[in-house]
Amino acid sequence: MSQPDDLSKLLHDIKGKCASIKGAAELFRDCSVEEKREMLALMSEAAHNISGTLQELGKTLK
């Protein structure tokens, strides 16, 4: 896989995770307490992954 493809995939991953967090935020209000806990954990994990991917993206600039 060439370098631009890797960059595209990283960007794709970031956009996908952002979309998931956005979708989860829209559904959040209608969830039960148990679901809200699960949702928050997954949203935090996704946010953490985004942070990791952003760092990885930063490395591609070097």
Added chain:
Amino acid sequence: MTKLNILVVEDDKLAQKVMSGHLRSHNVDLAGDKKTALAKLANGHYDICFFDLMLGPKDDYSGLKLIPVAVSKGFYCVVMSGSDSDEIINKAYGLGCKDFYSKGNEESNVEAVIRKYFQSRTGTASADIFSSRFVTSDPATRAGVSEALKYAPSELPILILGPSGSGKTSLAKIIHDYSGREGSFVAINCSAYTEDLLEAELFGHKKGAFTGAGETRKGRLLEAHKGTLFLDEIGTMSLNMQMKLLKAIEERSFYPLGSDKPEHSEFRIISATLENIQQLISQGKMRLDLFQRIHGFTIDLSPLGRRKDDIFQLLTHFTAGTKRLAFSPDAKAYIQNYAWPGNVRELKRFSELLVSGSEGRIDLAAVKQHLTASDPAAPAGKLSGDEAYRHALANGLEQTLDRIAYEIIQRNMTENGGKKTGTLSDLKISTRFLYATLKKFGAMPGNKDDQPQGDE
């Protein structure tokens, strides 16, 4: 709404959770990688498959490879994406995907995808409907129902016209089932309530809102949230109620009786009437603005008497799995020529009577015993309870009572083999009244005991 089997192929756990939330009213199966997805596609049966194309951060669009597998099994495929290039999306369409769901886009919603699926299904499903849920071989009726089903997944209001018993409620329910709407089908017969009660039924009420309102009750409008509100006999609704309903339709909100807090409801309207709605408008009995709100697509169901080919087809349908009915030739001819004033409802009752009460081949006498109209060739038009009420409103009570008296006399005379002496005795009426009624309706007899003195 019909519960669908849906497969979501998505590697991201949070995205899986979001899709499961959007599709909570259906059976959802999840696959997070290509191998699991292939196994599920091989063994499962799905109505819709949603495909994420990149299954993992470093994945090489393996979701694309799953699409032909699902398409080959006849599943409706939808590509899900938040950021894929047009080239990749076009590739997915080229492989057989039918629709696109934009992840993270607030304007894109799963419900719209589901509706499109139902829309695509109505074409093939309508043929099944005509042999199961709405039995007819009449070309005009089939064409009208097929056309109505095309609009099932839309928001368009549908108006169903047709005489009592012709299948208006059944058709409304079928349209709802093919709409893909997640809410319920809520039906109300407007003619069954007085104005005050209809208002309470439609809008609901708070405890103590009126005498007898012992507890707070949700109205039909709220029950139909995200579903279908079927207003049967809408032509009987008072102008005052029409105005209140129109406001609720336009604003999508309303106040339950005794409440100062508005309720919100997104319902789709299907309405029905047996009356001539244009006439109601010209007579000032139907508000034009309400009519414009309820008649997006109009279907007119013919009376059964004009769909002769359907009679025996329906009889077979109603008796399936019970008893195979056989008729003598004259009984068969009588059934075929009978006017069926009560339409399909009357035929259904007739079939139930025959299944339970007949033995062997059914002869003419047995058939006549169960059919109420006096003259098999007489046009449909017997007055049922609701129809009598509306007839009285339109023509005056006196005229309606005259007509009911005539129908009772006709029926009794038939049961007495045309002998008026029997009718005079059975109904305890005077000779003068009998002849006056028959004369009024142009039915002075020319048979049996034609001369009054002959049987008195």
